[in-house]
Amino acid sequence: MFFLGQAANYRGKVFRHTFAFGFKKDYEALKKHLATRYQVPVENVFLYHNGRTALAAGMRAVVPKKNGEHPGILVTSLTCYAVVEAVKTAGFTPVFADIDPRTLHFNGETIDKALKKHKNVKAVIVQNNLGYPADIKSIKSSVRKHNLVLIEDLAHCAGISYENGKEAGMLGDFAALSFGKGKSIDTISGGALVIRSKEITYVERGHYKTKEVKLPKEPTKKPKFGDRYRDRLYPFFGLKIRMFYFFRLGRLYTSYLLKTHQIKRSADADLDFRVRLTYWQAKLALKQLESLPKNRPPIREFYLVNDRDIVLNELERSGFVMNDIWYDVPVSPERYYNKVKYPEDECPTAVEVAKHIVNLPTHYPRVKLAPARKIIEKHELKGEIK
Numbered sequence: 001m002f003f004l005g006q007a008a009n010y011r012g013k014v015f016r017h018t019f020a021f022g023f024k025k026d027y028e029a030l031k032k033h034l035a036t037r038y039q040v041p042v043e044n045v046f047l048y049h050n051g052r053t054a055l056a057a058g059m060r061a062v063v064p065k066k067n068g069e070h071p072g073i074l075v076t077s078l079t080c081y082a083v084v085e086a087v088k089t090a091g092f093t094p095v096f097a098d099i100d101p102r103t104l105h106f107n108g109e110t111i112d113k114a115l116k117k118h119k120n121v122k123a124v125i126v127q128n129n130l131g132y133p134a135d136i137k138s139i140k141s142s143v144r145k146h147n148l149v150l151i152e153d154l155a156h157c158a159g160i161s162y163e164n165g166k167e168a169g170m171l172g173d174f175a176a177l178s179f180g181k182g183k184s185i186d187t188i189s190g191g192a193l194v195i196r197s198k199e200i201t202y203v204e205r206g207h208y209k210t211k212e213v214k215l216p217k218e219p220t221k222k223p224k225f226g227d228r229y230r231d232r233l234y235p236f237f238g239l240k241i242r243m244f245y246f247f248r249l250g251r252l253y254t255s256y257l258l259k260t261h262q263i264k265r266s267a268d269a270d271l272d273f274r275v276r277l278t279y280w281q282a283k284l285a286l287k288q289l290e291s292l293p294k295n296r297p298p299i300r301e302f303y304l305v306n307d308r309d310i311v312l313n314e315l316e317r318s319g320f321v322m323n324d325i326w327y328d329v330p331v332s333p334e335r336y337y338n339k340v341k342y343p344e345d346e347c348p349t350a351v352e353v354a355k356h357i358v359n360l361p362t363h364y365p366r367v368k369l370a371p372a373r374k375i376i377e378k379h380e381l382k383g384e385i386k
Helices: 014-018 024-037 051-062 081-089 108-117 136-146 225-246 250-259 279-290 308-317 334-340 348-356 366-379
Strands: 045-048 072-076 093-097 121-126 149-153 174-178 191-195 199-204 207-212 300-304 357-361
Touching (some): 024 045, 045 051, 051 081, 051 149, 072 081, 072 108, 081 334, 108 121, 121 136, 136 149, 225 250, 348 357
Parallel strands (some): 121 149, 149 174
Antiparallel strands (some): 045 191
């Protein structure tokens, strides 16, 4: 069987992950690599236990904000709850900009449209969903026009290049990476913050002001034992889940692991600025970063289909378990969607895309997924979503 999630990209690497070890020198080596890669001093790199903490720490350090106010941060209208949580924890308000269905991301035009209604926006987060490059030229033009902070979230897109040839992470005032399950760098959990700007110029009441970037405190606390245990063993449990799927017991076994807290859904991870990345995960992340291909492909393919449930059932009967979709609701996972108070009337394209999207993984050889593509093609949505 073929899997979209369940640590499927760990086939052949379970033992290496479970018994990995590292030292402080591996932690420092990862910081040096990120500093060199994104052309910053090493003291501008911070390693956390998850990506949402890195993202929130970057916003607190870089984006201008007065005490008592909660200005907006523009995020793409197809995103995950972790991004929304990071924005709120940093003391800002998430503002959603609708997407272009061809890129799954906002562009300069949709930024301008969102800003007509939401005037107190200080920054935009570019995600490059699924590893497809956003229209960075129009985004940068809009960012300059409105004097906004540009943030690059590299969870899906470490190693990709924009149309202008620049690598993602090289254009923003800061970049945040996630090393979580299924991300472009995957050590089950972890994240990094790379601050690229020394100071930020912004407009306040019609006047230009400058804010010096104050670097965050270095995280020094080890993750809780339970979190380290889950990080170690998740690929092993993922392997067992896949085995149980073969016997039609996969969902039941997954439910058991969740109830006994042997695994945790990635959206439920704690956000804590004090907790650092473990040394052994730093070692694994560095190895993956060093082996990233130039202009890497997307981490998932996406298609828009009619009757998604029918398609997913047909795929599963044919041996393709593809139900772990990004994004089957505009802000996933679905159990958190109502909590977000998402403005569906402002983001109609994203709402429609979320009803029809399915994903295929890219960690299998393309030829292996040819039967899955044939099933999807039978149900593909005709015409464009606007």
